[in-house]
Amino acid sequence: MLKKTMLTWLGALLVWCLWSGIAMAESSSVQVSIAKFPVKVNGQMMNNKQLDYPFVVYKDVTYIPLNWDLMQELELNIDWTAAEGLKIYRSCCTSPYWMYPALDKTKYIQSGKAANLLTRTYSAKVATAPIQLWGAQIVNDKEEYPFLEFRDVTYMPLTWTFAHTRLMMDLQFSLEEGLSIWSGQDQVLQQIVYDDAEALYVDAMGKDYKTYAMMKIDKKLQTKPEWIEKEQAQNIRDKAAQDAQAGAYEGKKVAIERVGNSLTYEGFQLGELRKEEQGILGDTKLQIEGTLYEIDSKRKLLAVYTYFPIAVIGPPPSSRYQLFAIIDGQLRPVTNYLYKPQHVVKNTDGSVWIARDRMPFRDFYFRGSGLLALMDINGNIRLANEVWNEQDISPLGFNSPTRNPVEPDGRLIVRLYGKSYTNELGIDPSTGLNSLTSELIDPQKDGLYEVLPTLELRKLSKAPDDGLSFYRDNEGDIYTIQLYSNTVTNWTQNRSKTWSDIELLQ
Helix, strand or coil: CHHHHHHHHHHHHHHHHHHHHHHHCCCCCEEEEEECCCECCCCCEEECCCCCCCEEEEECCEEECHHHHHHHHHCCCCEEEEEEEEEEEECCCCCCCCCCCHCCCCCCCCCCCCCCCCCCCCEEEECCCEECCEEEEHHHCCCCCCCCCCCCCEEEEECHHHHHHHCCEEEEEECCEEEEEECCCCEEEEEEEEEEHHHHHHEEEEECCCEEEEEEECCCCCCEEECCHHHHHHHHHHHHHHHHCCCCCEEEECCEEEEEEEECCCCCEECCCCHHCCECCCCCEEEEEEEEEECCEEEEEEEEECCCCCCCCCCCCCCCEEEEEECCCCCEEECCCCCCCCEECCCCCEEEEEECCCCEEECEEEEECCEEEEECCCEEEEEHHHCCCCCCEEEEECCCCCCCCCCCCCCCEEECCCCCCCCCCEEEECCCCCCCCCCCCCCCEEEEECCCCCCCCCEEEECCCCCCCCEEEECCCCEEECCCCEEEEECCCCCEEEECEEEEEE
């Protein structure tokens, strides 16, 4: 079966090369250079001086050859038909690995006897054949970095949008190490669940691809992770859950009374139901949930959630959140906080953080659901999203079991996304694991910040990928695990380490 598949693919490739060769004669010529910096593919250094299809650079962007053996190593799919041209995509999301389990994968062996010179340029041509990138048609003559043809092979620009956003490749670059491309890697490292003075404890995919295991990773990121015995791993998970529960910052459930079409709480008039909330939807009645956050004797917060309990993807029909402040016995609606707070934390100076992370929807997030507000000692509330002109703000560290997310002086770590504030509800297609766009209003603002109870900001680092889970350890350092490679990053100390799936599983 494998032999037949390879013959079919190679036959299509031969037709593609002949067809593209004719098209190239009519396409525009450009000058490219052989990449002079180190290039690694899944940890293996590429011999760019001898490869028949080396990595090249055009307009300061690295281009990757779409030849058969390299695509197999990266576990990318390529199809070609005369009617639709070249299609590049990835088979994913139906198994815990991509195309092949890491331990069953054929080792990639470089081939080539070329004599590529790093001191000269070579002629390539802009590809004219139809190209689709995971279903999206490429208008190649409009692209700033077009697909190219070099030595009768199509080359793809390794832009962030093409390689990372669309094809789920992890690109890493540094002046010391050059370019590292990680693709088709089994996601062995899953999520950090606990830490101590020396190590992180990470839920990991078991070698059988069916069960969860755990790995211990030295915080210095200098040694190979170690597998932990099943019983010890469960003890660590239990300890993490216990410590997380002890540090929870959630409110308590309270009853909200409905009188006719009005809502009340202990004599406070919360307002009238909207017309669409007053009747019955299908065979369901409106559900009303209340959560009370008791800050001190003078200040309380009350969150009210109304919805019809209908099973749908996304929020139930006609659902809404309302937030009220009760200050010295007086009710104050908080009209710009449109979601339920997840964390309400009182600082030593009497100010109060009112925080929640973004609300997920499939692979995306609800626009404006990541909220941070600050209440002063008199009960006045300022929404940081408005002050900083930020659509979403993610508070970090609240799910980490070994450290209080708020410092004694009230400092907090947050993630900003560089998108302008809006109170418009809906899905943001430029966020999440498989974002449809990657637009930023202010890319320089996208990053991790320390914020004071005065709402002053101090930038700590550049922005990680969207959709990552953050973990704050007992020293206050922020860690993430990359989406498409087994990379652990300490953003506070600005260091990271990537292990191949084979290295971890063997």
